[in-house]
Amino acid sequence: MLTFEGVGYTQDAFSLQADFTVPIGARVAVIGPSGGGKSTLLNLVTGFLTPTQGRVLWAGFDLAGTAPGARPISILFQDNNLFPHLTVAQNVGLGLRADLRLTEAQRQQIETVLARVDLAGLGARKPAALSGGQMSRVALARMLLQAKPLVLLDEPFSALGPALRDEMLDLVADLMTETGATLLMVSHNPEDAKRITQSVVLVGDGVAHAPVETGEIFANPPAALRAYLG
C-alpha cells in the first residue's frame, strides 16, 4: 500500500498537497493540466524530490532517506529510458545488476524477458537500431527484471502513435496482472486512463486528490476535470 501521509511540497510559488492511499495491486492514472504537479507527485515517490511536509510510505515503511534506486520502485521516464551506448541486453541487464557483472543464469533470464516482450534475438542491438515501440518494450523488459512492487510511468509512450501506444498500454496491463505490481501512470490522455486503470488521481490547483474509480470520475467529472477535458 502506497500512502501519502499529509504530504506537502513547496518550491517558490508552486505547491502540492497529497493525502491519500493507493492499495496494493491497484492501477491508477494521474491526470491533470500541465504544470499542475503530476510529475512532482511521481518525483516525491521516486525520491528525486523530498517532501517539505509529511511522509510517503510504502507498506507502512517511510521512504525518506532511501535513495531512488534502492526504493521498491521501477520508473519509466518520458524519454531517455535507455542508454544509447549499451546494447539491448545490457540495458535490460541493468535491471538485475547495476554493474552488469551477470551470471549465465541471469543472461538466460534476459533472453526470457526479451522473448516475453517480443524482442527475442534482438539483445545484441543498440537502441539506435530499434523503432520507438521496440525501445519501449526494452524498457518494459527491464522493468520486468527489476521485479519491484511499484511501477511508475511518467508518460513514457507519449511520443508513440495512437495504435502503438494502445499496444504498449495493453502490454503494461498484462505485465501488471502477471506480476501483481501496483501502477501509477501519468497521462495527458483520458483514453489511456480508461483503457487500463481502475482509478484516477486528479492533480490540479495545488492538490493531488484521492483516487476515484475511473468509470465514475469520467461519468461525473468534478469541476477541475471538466475544465481540463474541455
Add this chain to the structure above:
Amino acid sequence: MAERAFKIIPIIGAGAGATLLLLALILGPLGALFWRAEGVAALGAADWAAVRFTVLQATLSAAISVVLAVPVARALARRQFFGRGALITLLGAPFILPVMVAVMGLLAVFGRGGAISAMLGWLGLPPVHIYGLHGVVLAHVFFNLPLATRLILQGWLAIPSERFRLVASLNITGRDVGRILERPMLRDVLPGAFMVVFLICLTSFAVALALGGGPKATTVELAIYQAFRFDFDLGRAALLAMVQFGMGAAAAAVMLWVAVPTMMGAGLGRTVERLDAPNAWWDGLLLCVMSLFLVAPLAMIIVDGLPNLFSLPASVYSAAGRSLSVALLSMTTAVILALTIALMVVRLKRGALLVESIGYLVLAASPLVVGAGLFIVLFPVADPVALALPITALVNAMMSLPFALRTLVPAVRDIEASFGRLADSLQMTGWVRLRLVLWPRLRRPLGFSAGLAAALSMGDLGVIALFSDPDSATLPLQMYRLMATYRMDQAAGAAVLLLGLSLSLFWIFDRGGRADADL
C-alpha cells in the same frame, strides 16, 4: 528541478582533492617564493625595464591582433566560399602549434636570411631585423590573430539574422548597419578578446627566449629564467616571480569585470545574412593575406626541415622520446584532474564560477613562476634536476586544465541532465556510473581534451628550461639549442619532427574518442 535528494559524497571528495592539489600547486610555490624574496627595494633598473617591456609588448601584441582581427572576422562572417570551413579550422591550429616551430618558421620568412630579406636584397635594400620588440610582437600576433579572429567571429555570428533582415527592410545600408548592429557587438566583444590575448602574451616565455633578450627586450619571464639559470640568484628570481604573478593576477581581475568570450567556441559553420556586403575583392584579399601569413612560415619550415628529418643527431631523437613520455604523463594527469573536478563541479550550485576562477588563476600563474617556486620547495629535499621531467609534465598538465575543464564540464552536465535520473533509478552510483554511463558517453570530449593536453605539453618550452641539464632536454628545448648554436638545418629537421609529433598526438587522441562512439 529542485535540489538532488541524494548527493554522491566520494566524487565530491575526489574533486575537492583535485582542486586543492591545484591550488597547492599554484599557491605553494608562490608562498615559497614570497618567503625567499627580499622586498621590492631589491628590484633593479633592469628589472623595471623588464616589467615595462613585458607590458608594452603584451599591449602592442593584443592591440594589433584585435585590430587586424576585426576586418578578417567580418570578411569570414559575411562571405561564403569554398574552403571557408578549412580556413576556420586553420585558425584553430596555432593553438596546438609548438611555439618554437612557429618561431623557426617566422625566422625563415621574416629573419635576416629569410624570404623577405632576400627579396629586399634584390631591390638593394638592407635585410629586416626580427630580434627585439617587433620580433616578439610579430610572433605573438602570429599566434593570437587567429584566436582573436575566432573570438570576434563568434560575436558576429551571435547577432540574430532577424536583425540583419530588419535593418535591410528599413532600407538601412552601408555604414549605418555597422553603427546599429556591429559596433555595439564589437564594444561587447573586443575588450574580452583584447584581455585574453594580453594575458597570453604577458606570460609567454618561449617567444621572448627565442626572439627577445638583451637589456632592451627582456620580459619578466625571461628575467626569471636568467636570474635562475645564469646567476642562480634565487632571491631575485623569487621577487620577479612575485611581480609576474602580480601582473597576471591584475590582468585576470580585469577579466572578471569584462565579459570574456569562450575560447572553445563551436558552431562557426554558418555565415551572417548580410544583404549589403560590398567590396568582395577587399574581403578576398584580406583573407588571402591572412592565410599566407599563417601558412607561409609553416610551409618554409617543412620545406627546410623535411630533408633533414632522418639525419638528425641522436640527441634529437632521444629528446623526442623524452618529450613523448612527458606529453603522455602530462595528458594522463590533466585528464584525471579535469575529470574529477568536472564531476564535482556539476554537482555544485556555483560550479561555473569555480571553473572560471580556476581557469584565470592558472592563466595568471605563469609556468615559470610555478616551476621556480617548486624548485625552491624541492631544493632542500630532493634534486630538482632529477625531477625535471615529472615536474614539467605536472606543470604542463596544470596549464591545459582550463581548456580540459571547458570541454568536460558542459559534457558531464549534459549527460547528468539526460541520463542522471535513469542511472539513479537503477542504483548506478560511484564507479559503476563512471564506467557504464559517463565513460562511454564522455569519450569524445575526453579524447579532445587528451589530444589538446598531449599536444600542448609536447610543444611546450617553459619549465624544462629552468631545470634541465643536457641529458634531460625535451624536443623543443633541444631544438632551441640547435637554433642558438646556428645549426639551422638540423633545427628545421627537429621542428618538422616536433610539429609532426604534436599534430599526431592531437589527432590520435581526438580520433580515438570519436571512433565507434554510439551517441
